[in-house]
Amino acid sequence: RFGPTVQFLTQVNLVILLLYGGHLVSTDQLPLGTGLIVFAGLLQQFSNQVANLSSLAGTIQQSLTGARRVLEVLDAEEEVAQPAKPWIPTSVTGKVEIQGVWFEYDNGTPILRDITLTIEPGQRVGFLGGVGEGKSTLLSLLPRFYDPQCGVVKIDGVDVRQWDLTTLRRSVGLVLQEPLLLSNTIAANIAFGNPNATADQIREVARMAAADAFIEQTVDGYETMLGQFGMSLSGGQRQRLALARALITNPPILLLDDPVSAIDPETEHEILAALKTAIQGRTTLIVASRLSSLRQCDKIVVLNAGEIVQQGTHDELLGQPGIYRDVAIVQGFLPQESVDSIQESERLGGARR
Ligand SMILES: Nc1ncnc2c1ncn2[C@@H]1O[C@H](COP(=O)(O)OP(=O)(O)OP(=O)(O)O)[C@@H](O)[C@H]1O
Numbered sequence: 122r123f124g125p126t127v128q129f130l131t132q133v134n135l136v137i138l139l140l141y142g143g144h145l146v147s148t149d150q151l152p153l154g155t156g157l158i159v160f161a162g163l164l165q166q167f168s169n170q171v172a173n174l175s176s177l178a179g180t181i182q183q184s185l186t187g188a189r190r191v192l193e194v195l196d197a198e199e200e201v202a203q204p205a206k207p208w209i210p211t212s213v214t215g216k217v218e219i220q221g222v223w224f225e226y227d228n229g230t231p232i233l234r235d236i237t238l239t240i241e242p243g244q245r246v247g248f249l250g251g252v253g254e255g256k257s258t259l260l261s262l263l264p265r266f267y268d269p270q271c272g273v274v275k276i277d278g279v280d281v282r283q284w285d286l287t288t289l290r291r292s293v294g295l296v297l298q299e300p301l302l303l304s305n306t307i308a309a310n311i312a313f314g315n316p317n318a319t320a321d322q323i324r325e326v327a328r329m330a331a332a333d334a335f336i337e338q339t340v341d342g343y344e345t346m347l348g349q350f351g352m353s354l355s356g357g358q359r360q361r362l363a364l365a366r367a368l369i370t371n372p373p374i375l376l377l378d379d380p381v382s383a384i385d386p387e388t389e390h391e392i393l394a395a396l397k398t399a400i401q402g403r404t405t406l407i408v409a410s411r412l413s414s415l416r417q418c419d420k421i422v423v424l425n426a427g428e429i430v431q432q433g434t435h436d437e438l439l440g441q442p443g444i445y446r447d448v449a450i451v452q453g454f455l456p457q458e459s460v461d462s463i464q465e466s467e468r469l470g471g472a473r474r
């Protein structure tokens with residue numbers, strides 16, 4: 122952005138050199154030989170400094186853009202406020218209660234309609250739903266990126282609006298649908314939520330997220346730069362890094378927003394294996410469009426038009442008509458005989474109607 126200005130300044134340099142230098146020489150204030158060369162050298166240095174400054178400004182600008190995007194996610198300040206008497210728990214077990222929650226964005230269309238759901242500490246709950254059904258919105262109510270218009274979200278029995286905001290957000294680890302990475306080192310990207318993290322802690326969460334192997338293979342390991350002027354990562358690598366970042370505060374609650382959506386089936390397998398270790402002992406809410414990510418969950422919740430339309434285990438939901446079984450058929454999760462008999466009985470049902 123400052124490039125053209127710098128080029129212009131360099132031209133100006135030459136003009137200054139000729140005019141002012143010429144003036145000094147002609148008025149005998151500067152000896153023609155060495156004096157002019159020293160003067161030219163000074164001007165040269167000056168223009169180098171300006172060039173440095175401008176590239177620094179460019180870097181700062183990029184960092185600011187990156188930081189602003191991250192802060193939008195982390196702060197969402199204009200939406201919610203720190204309570205007057207913030208609740209700071211001594212320990213968090215990770216029980217989640219969503220009670221009668223209605224939510225709409227500014228445009229007035231209800232996105233979540235009367236959602237009620239209790240999740241016990243350490244439970245894994247999966248969410249299935251079509252595009253734009255409000256899955257990400259529901260997750261975003263836990264760390265209070267938004268507050269619902271009606272109803273209440275509680276963690277460990279306390280309304281999240283009573284929680285100290287920093288404690289709340291450190292207790293809820295979040296892996297976004299499209300993880301944001303900073304133009305910084307791998308270590309800094311992982312330590313983002315906990316700048317005091319030690320090198321050992323960073324390595325430990327990387328191991329948990331199955332990211333250590335690929336990190337150690339990069340040129341500078343944990344000091345490898347990412348982003349525009351650094352290394353770019355594959356979708357699976359980004360997800361694992363985002364997972365490591367979410368784990369750095371050792372959160373009792375983990376929110377995974379479609380962590381394998383943009384990933385090929387082979388890498389999906391690796392991510393799911395990594396997740397298995399990472400979610401150990403944490404309450405986990407996982408949004409997924411593939412049943413391979415959902416079938417292991419203790420409970421699966423199906424959202425449709427902002428409402429919970431089905432809940433149960435993988436096997437329970439396969440045994441009843443509904444969205445889950447339809448998706449299972451499309452994704453090849455039912456043996457062909459079962460599909461045939463379901464289609465047969467539906468045809469009979471249709472004929473009777
Ligand atoms: N910040 C926002 N302001 C206004 N509307 C929004 C905002 N974020 C999401 N929406 C709308 O709310 C609805 C639910 O969005 P949400 O992202 O929660 O859906 P989703 O189930 O996560 O979808 P996807 O499967 O695409 O991730 C959508 O119609 C979306 O357009």
Ligand SMILES: [Mg+2]
Nearest residue numbers: 256257298378
């Ligand atoms: Mg979403």
